[in-house]
Amino acid sequence: MADAPFMLEVAGLNAWYAESHILHGVDFHVREGECVTLLGRNGVGRTTTLKAILGLTGRRTGSVKVRGHETIGLPPHRIARLGVGYCPEERGIYATLTAQENLTLLPKVGPGGFSAAEVFALFPNLRERGASLGGRLSGGEQQMLALGRILMTGAPLLLLDEITEGLAPVIVEALGQAIVALKARGFTMVLVEQNFHFARHLADRHYVIDHGQVVAEIARDEIAGREAEVNRLLGL
Amino acid sequence: MFDIPLPAVLAQVTIGLINGCFYAMLSMGLAIIFGLLNIINFTHGAQFMMAAFITWIGLNQLGPWLGFPELQLGFWASLVVAPLIVAAVGMGLERLLLRRLAHLDHLYGLLLTFGVALVTEGAFRHGFGVSGQGYDPPEMLQGPIDIGFMMLPRYRLFVVVASLAICLATIWLFERTRLGAYLRAGTENPRLLQAFGINVPVMITLAYGFGVGLAGLAGVLAAPIMQITPLMGGNLLNIIFAVVVIGGLGSISGAMVTGLGLGLIEGITKVVYPEASTVVVFVIMALALLLRPAGLFGRET
Ligand SMILES: Nc1ncnc2c1ncn2[C@@H]1O[C@H](COP(=O)(O)OP(=O)(O)OP(=O)(O)O)[C@@H](O)[C@H]1O
Numbered sequence: 193m194a195d196a197p198f199m200l201e202v203a204g205l206n207a208w209y210a211e212s213h214i215l216h217g218v219d220f221h222v223r224e225g226e227c228v229t230l231l232g233r234n235g236v237g238r239t240t241t242l243k244a245i246l247g248l249t250g251r252r253t254g255s256v257k258v259r260g261h262e263t264i265g266l267p268p269h270r271i272a273r274l275g276v277g278y279c280p281e282e283r284g285i286y287a288t289l290t291a292q293e294n295l296t297l298l299p300k301v302g303p304g305g306f307s308a309a310e311v312f313a314l315f316p317n318l319r320e321r322g323a324s325l326g327g328r329l330s331g332g333e334q335q336m337l338a339l340g341r342i343l344m345t346g347a348p349l350l351l352l353d354e355i356t357e358g359l360a361p362v363i364v365e366a367l368g369q370a371i372v373a374l375k376a377r378g379f380t381m382v383l384v385e386q387n388f389h390f391a392r393h394l395a396d397r398h399y400v401i402d403h404g405q406v407v408a409e410i411a412r413d414e415i416a417g418r419e420a421e422v423n424r425l426l427g428l
Numbered sequence: 429m430f431d432i433p434l435p436a437v438l439a440q441v442t443i444g445l446i447n448g449c450f451y452a453m454l455s456m457g458l459a460i461i462f463g464l465l466n467i468i469n470f471t472h473g474a475q476f477m478m479a480a481f482i483t484w485i486g487l488n489q490l491g492p493w494l495g496f497p498e499l500q501l502g503f504w505a506s507l508v509v510a511p512l513i514v515a516a517v518g519m520g521l522e523r524l525l526l527r528r529l530a531h532l533d534h535l536y537g538l539l540l541t542f543g544v545a546l547v548t549e550g551a552f553r554h555g556f557g558v559s560g561q562g563y564d565p566p567e568m569l570q571g572p573i574d575i576g577f578m579m580l581p582r583y584r585l586f587v588v589v590a591s592l593a594i595c596l597a598t599i600w601l602f603e604r605t606r607l608g609a610y611l612r613a614g615t616e617n618p619r620l621l622q623a624f625g626i627n628v629p630v631m632i633t634l635a636y637g638f639g640v641g642l643a644g645l646a647g648v649l650a651a652p653i654m655q656i657t658p659l660m661g662g663n664l665l666n667i668i669f670a671v672v673v674i675g676g677l678g679s680i681s682g683a684m685v686t687g688l689g690l691g692l693i694e695g696i697t698k699v700v701y702p703e704a705s706t707v708v709v710f711v712i713m714a715l716a717l718l719l720r721p722a723g724l725f726g727r728e729t
């Protein structure tokens with residue numbers, strides 16, 4: 193995997209919301225098939241990093257390459273079409289669409305997407321909920337749906353923002369197993385996580401963000417040796 | 429009120445139903461546009477009027493203008509061409525002007541569309557005067573038809589059937605198709621939809637064109653039964669806005685039901701208490717504002 197081609201290369205990424213300058217030169221990369229996390233304390237700019245990759249912030253500068261294509265000048269819909277699936281922090285389930293409509297809404301952006309049956313195999317809880325409106329689903333169901341719908345698009349790169357936030361331990365467990373299964377299937381993933389305990393066994397590498405910059409890169413097998421540093425950076 | 433002869437009642441109810449059909453088509457267009465563009469389209473009445481004029485011009489003026497006096501664009505051709513022209517002009521308006529206001533308060537879109545409506549009506553007044561033009565229904569729809577319990581002008585029956593079909597087709601498109609799911613999702617969270625790969629700016633332009641096209645269809649259907657004047661749309665729009673306030677802008681099927689219902693109520697009022705027929709809609713609007721400010725079908729937020 194160490195020499196697999198780059199799926200995502202972010203270099204010198206700056207981003208603004210109107211006048212507030214949030215990202216100050218973020219640098220990181222993800223190779224095909226890798227799972228990396230963006231860790232950090234609240235409000236350091238992890239969500240903003242994912243949004244900036246998709247062109248959802250205000251102005252952004254620097255370089256974001258998806259599978260080798262420079263996207264800094266592209267609108268969000270063109271970036272998504274390069275094969276990016278996005279699961280936003282607030283989950284973004286459409287409340288007025290049924291679960292089934294939410295699941296099948298997104299356009300295909302790559303080959304080999306999941307079928308609905310495969311999504312249900314991964315998340316059996318969704319199977320019986322197809323006719324319910326998105327707004328009526330529980331938090332856990334919404335999270336599974338938000339993940340399931342991007343699996344159906346065939347996007348090889350998944351940007352997942354705090355998928356465990358506020359969910360019961362059994363659901364967190366199920367999501368962890370899903371991540372493992374997706375990794376085995378070859379998906380490339382960027383996980384924004386608060387829950388370091390959840391993330392540390394899933395990811396190949398971790399990036400720690402502080403004040404809109406990457407301040408540390410830690411490979412999985414280095415964690416034990418750098419425990420003190422990690423705890424300090426994450427304020428644990 | 430019980431000595432009113434049945435035929436008179438039925439006649440008013442039919443007129444109410446026909447008006448209701450126009451209310452329904454126009455308020456559905458407004459609801460679609462409001463959902464995706466977040467503006468109240470004050471140009472809607474002018475766009476309705478333009479389509480009626482295009483229909484009239486196609487039959488009476490186009491040939492002479494082009495130097496071929498025998499060239500005519502008949503009703504059926506206009507039914508296709510006029511809404512397309514009005515939609516195309518509308519999409520130009522959206523691309524050139526409305527889009528630039530998208531990030532500002534609702535009020536700016538309202539002012540712009542209101543201004544465009546005034547300019548459009550002024551231009552038609554300048555070109556065609558204020559005296560109304562008449563338009564005959566196409567030959568196959570002339571004359572009365574016996575619908576069992578009463579005689580009805582064929583064309584009026586056609587208007588009812590055609591408008592209901594248009595409304596139901598629109599609802600089907602919105603509620604049952606993939607495109608409709610995109611439009612509903614775009615109403616709820618357009619930014620995220622774009623991050624999933626949908627070209628939302630283009631979708632918004634097309635949605636505006638569609639909403640305006642519905643007004644255009646209504647305008648063509650209206651040409652043979654209303655006086656074609658530059659002010660025909662503006663006058664109708666007053667009532668449409670009341671319909672929209674009563675029904676709420678949140679639901680297109682709600683717009684249809686409210687439009688038809690108010691047309692009927694207006695018609696019935698004309699029989700039982702004619703003095704109130706022009707204000708009944710506004711009385712209901714006031715009541716609705718008091719009791720359910722988000723509208724009968726609106727979402728309280
Ligand atoms: N839409 C916005 N407009 C202006 N400022 C924003 C906006 N969204 C976030 N911010 C600010 O940007 C900074 C980074 O926010 P971001 O959401 O990226 O944090 P985060 O690392 O994801 O943390 P968390 O999710 O725990 O809040 C914060 O200071 C936040 O207040």
Ligand SMILES: [Mg+2]
Pocket residue numbers: 238239240281354
């Ligand atoms: Mg966040």
